[in-house]
Amino acid sequence: QVQLVESGGGLVQAGGSLRLSCVASGSIFSISRMGWYRQAPGKQRELVALVSNGGNTNYADSVKGRFTISRDNAKNTVYLQMNSLKPEDTAVYYCNLNTAGVLNYWGQGTQVTVSS
Numbered sequence: 001q002v003q004l005v006e007s008g009g010g011l012v013q014a015g016g017s018l019r020l021s022c023v024a025s026g027s028i029f030s031i032s033r034m035g036w037y038r039q040a041p042g043k044q045r046e047l048v049a050l051v052s053n054g055g056n057t058n059y060a061d062s063v064k065g066r067f068t069i070s071r072d073n074a075k076n077t078v079y080l081q082m083n084s085l086k087p088e089d090t091a092v093y094y095c096n097l098n099t100a101g102v103l104n105y106w107g108q109g110t111q112v113t114v115s116s
């Protein structure tokens with residue numbers, strides 16, 4: 001069983017920055033794809049960014065150039081650096097771990113609120 005614990009959310013003004021962290025338990029972190037997703041009120045959960053076990057990254061068009069996903073396998077941690085935040089980035093952000101499409105785990109979510 002894998003547990004994912006997110007932290008770093010909060011309230012920030014538009015144009016500000018936040019860094020989210022997600023720590024994973026267990027021993028499969030280094031072989032897993034890690035991702036950040038978000039869900040705004042009344043909307044479906046959407047992909048924000050992915051980082052493969054080899055370090056390749058992918059981003060939603062809406063966050064390209066503003067957000068950076070990274071991972072530290074020694075710490076079993078994935079990060080999401082969010083810069084130039086906009087009110088439309090307001091959502092609950094979830095960490096995801098996926099191993100070869102077989103194992104799939106979610107964190108409990110962390111709230112990010114961007115005021116205008």
